[in-house]
């Protein structure tokens with residue numbers, strides 16, 4: 001059995017660790033400037049100008065069934081949608097604000113259509129909810145706030161009341177968790193207690209769990225949706241650890257107990273989360289597949305982001321990237337779903353430039369070839385342990401020898417414990433080939 005003990009938490013993380021792969025969706029008004037979802041903060045956009053986006057937001061080509069179908073074909077099993085991002089704009093029909101999609105030319109509850117479409121495509125549904133809010137009148141101006149450098153910023157802060165804002169969040173989370181059926185994941189974002197204004201801007205301190213009244217917020221969510229998975233970004237560790245835009249090199253652990261935790265790496269296709277028209281840093285298909293493999297080989301999940309356009313469709317670059325996953329997952333999902341890090345005693349057998357994953361029942365070991373080697377691939381310690389080997393892409397046999405290489409020159413005798421795979425010279429036409437090893 002390849003069964004690692006993972007830290008138990010109130011949320012139901014079992015399905016999550018089995019499903020391994022999800023879609024992140026960052027969609028909001030920031031799709032219109034199309035130069036980063038933080039544009040309002042980066043450019044300190046005047047309110048009157050940002051209001052133009054509100055008045056002209058018209059996603060006439062929004063077809064969430066198309067998104068859902070593409071996600072399913074890419075092999076994704078769940079999706080997390082930005083109900084509200086830092087800009088404060090609500091993609092759902094909240095009764096606690098006018099700053100919502102129903103009051104724009106969109107004229108309808110975009111979240112509801114997302115939820116319905118993804119569920120009917122068989123995907124689980126998660127919601128992202130920003131703790132930051134650059135529109136709400138009670139959210140105090142801090143070091144990231146678009147109004148931070150206004151000459152009267154400090155005066156503007158007078159009368160702002162974070163306690164009222166915390167109640168607003170609880171009211172909205174209640175709407176989200178009671179009005180849209182079963183929500184599997186709640187993804188709060190994020191805390192920044194260490195980020196403070198400097199010098200005479202020292203009053204612009206960052207925010208954390210006390211500002212969000214996070215304990216109350218979390219208790220509310222758990223009461224409304226028992227089993228829901230909650231991330232760790234309220235500044236209180238919960239069910240899910242969320243390394244962002246980097247590739248962990250070890251299975252993540254709890255900071256105090258040292259236990260292995262449920263974790264999910266989140267990545268973008270091109271660098272920003274929201275639609276960014278001119279971004280040129282799109283990841284290659286090879287890199288995308290390697291991100292997924294690396295993550296699962298360390299017992300983690302991958303949440304891969306799309307930033308839809310303001311008209312509501314996924315642009316060609318995003319479709320192509322999803323397609324890269326679709327083509328690979330069609331033949332290789334067996335090495336991803338229900339798989340995890342290989343058992344500790346097998347790990348040393350993994351050759352250079354390769355990654356293992358192992359099935360839940362421990363019977364199959366998946367060898368991912370990140371760089372394609374020439375002909376004889378030696379796996380030390382695996383002799384006597386493998387019954388049969390094949391490429392996962394086409395189910396074709398990979399012959400092997402044990403303790404020696406099947407060539408006629410001298411000096412090809414190896415230590416008895418080495419298993420030697422005989423690989424074809426030509427790499428199968430996939431970004432990362434996988435050898436499926438059936439263990440005895």
Ligand code: GLC
Pocket residue numbers: 026037038189190244266273
């Ligand atoms: C960061 C960013 C945000 C993005 C998130 C996704 O915290 O502030 O724009 O939504 O990461 O993980």
